[in-house]
Amino acid sequence: MSQPTDSRTAFVTGITGQDGSYLAELLLAKGYEVHGLIRRASTFNTHRIDHLYRDPHEESRLHLHYGDLTDSSRLVSLLSEIAPDEVYHLAAQSHVRVSFDEPEFTGNTTGLGTIRLLEAIRMIGLEVRFYQASSSEMFGSTPPPQSEDTPFHPRSPYGVAKLYGYWATRNYREAYGMYAVNGILFNHESPRRGETFVTRKIARAAARIALGQESQVYLGNLDAVRDWGFAPEYVEGMWAMLQADEPSDYVLATGTAYTVEDFARLCFAHVGLDWTRHVRFDERYLRPTEVDALIGDPSKAADDLGWRPRTFTPELARIMVDAELSGLRGPAADVSPFPVLGVAGRSIAG
């Protein structure tokens, strides 16, 4: 295997999440020095990146820093100390249903957090390339297919907060000439997805039911249509957006449509079960306003960046169920497409 050659430095917010962990792997494999922002918690929250700490005696290229998107002075001091070449802003309160319960907190972190970071960069005068994790939730009730030119109509406090971050990013590009881009990502999943998102919840239930560990799973709206891709491929698109000659905004999606019911059918069929015998309805999982259909058009990313999805929803469902089955049968299985050799670091999380 060829040795990584890149000597750039990246700062990643949300590094402990699904996307952050895959992105850290990708950047480390390319030779970057990676700095991640993590929130302190009384319980361990670094399980998705713990495998990146291999040998504590080797020189470290992964560094974690405590901080929070609500703490401007910390963002200023960290960014001036690290002086990154690229900033990937992935951190957010990212659960749509939860955003109805915590609208103000969601606005403060997901919305204002973005402008705090942009403003910190501007105040210090950093020459960085900035990636904003925008979301297909911003399209809300605008019918599919959705592209970079589709009007927005968000349907949740989360969607509203992401729209604020989207426009903040465009404004800093237009007002200050900052290299700042929005990746408008449609749903992207993996075995590292949080357990309360619908794909992981269904994959986990199908595996547990197949092994006789439970018999039912409770879900909300089965008719919602989503465009589910594979998260490791989407972080490649994030990186590609920051390597382009000119900053621009891009949709990343598969362009295919499946309902929640379809996803349940695929997962249960993979373990030889009939989903209708195991899925039950619970109105607690309904949202006050639902986003009925999100189907992205990723043509611009294909034309400009050469980015194309390789894994589609049926294979994704099989990958996720297989990972759950292996995890339940033995040591946790994972899909780690970016092999990181010789990377070491020190966890400040204890």
Ligand SMILES: C[C@H]1O[C@H](OP(=O)(O)OP(=O)(O)OC[C@H]2O[C@@H](n3cnc4c(=O)[nH]c(N)nc43)[C@H](O)[C@@H]2O)[C@@H](O)[C@@H](O)C1=O
């Ligand atoms: C792009 C976008 O993608 C994600 O947002 P999401 O699409 O809301 O993802 P989800 O997995 O929570 O819901 C998908 C659909 O599934 C329906 N659904 C039915 N029954 C359950 C259920 O039991 N749980 C959940 N969570 N959803 C359910 C639910 O009503 C919705 O229609 C986030 O990453 C977000 O950060 C983001 O940016």
